[in-house]
Amino acid sequence: MPSLLQSTANTRTVLPGNERLLRSDAPLSPTAADVVFLLEHGVTTLIDLRSEAEAARKPCPLAQDPRFRYHHLPVTGGNAMPASPADVPLSYLRMLDAQMERILSIIRETDGVMYFCAAGKDRTGVVSALIQREHGMEDDAIAAEYALSGGNLQQLFSVFHAAHPEIDTEIYTPKKEYMLKFLDTLRTSAIY
Numbered sequence: 001m002p003s004l005l006q007s008t009a010n011t012r013t014v015l016p017g018n019e020r021l022l023r024s025d026a027p028l029s030p031t032a033a034d035v036v037f038l039l040e041h042g043v044t045t046l047i048d049l050r051s052e053a054e055a056a057r058k059p060c061p062l063a064q065d066p067r068f069r070y071h072h073l074p075v076t077g078g079n080a081m082p083a084s085p086a087d088v089p090l091s092y093l094r095m096l097d098a099q100m101e102r103i104l105s106i107i108r109e110t111d112g113v114m115y116f117c118a119a120g121k122d123r124t125g126v127v128s129a130l131i132q133r134e135h136g137m138e139d140d141a142i143a144a145e146y147a148l149s150g151g152n153l154q155q156l157f158s159v160f161h162a163a164h165p166e167i168d169t170e171i172y173t174p175k176k177e178y179m180l181k182f183l184d185t186l187r188t189s190a191i192y
Helices: 033-038 052-057 085-094 098-109 123-134 139-152 155-165 176-189
Strands: 021-025 045-050 069-072 112-115
Touching: 021 123, 033 052, 045 098, 052 098, 085 123, 098 112, 098 123, 112 123, 112 139, 112 176, 139 155
Parallel strands: 021 112, 045 069, 045 112
Antiparallel strands: none
């Protein structure tokens, strides 16, 4: 699925038919057309899920644009690489805390939101799954939507793998089974 923005690889809708709620990788060099797209769709609230260090290293230029309301709400524990493929769903569970509730609260109360992390797959994927679950999407549909990031981010994965060949590609490649395990744990444990 191609990105909705020219400058990103992984911007897409969260809920079918709703172009006012978007998930994305970090918009680090938005084009004029990207800004027009966001404004025309009423997407004027931005939620940056990246850590303090990530946001400082690669700032989002839209944070300085007065047409947008920018919130920096780092996902707790969200910028650490899981130790193994089996740890991926557990890493998602570790993101569920008061900060996640603040993020979801802004999204619930605001019309026209784009939230993002570095690649738009893990932290963004967890936020998306929780929203989709609240809106009644089935687990299989949520997991399939999550897995779309794998295709969108192939170039990023290639670059990352070249720089970090020691890291198992299964850890950072989004797999439906990771999201299904996360959702199943949520349902059976009543954590969230």
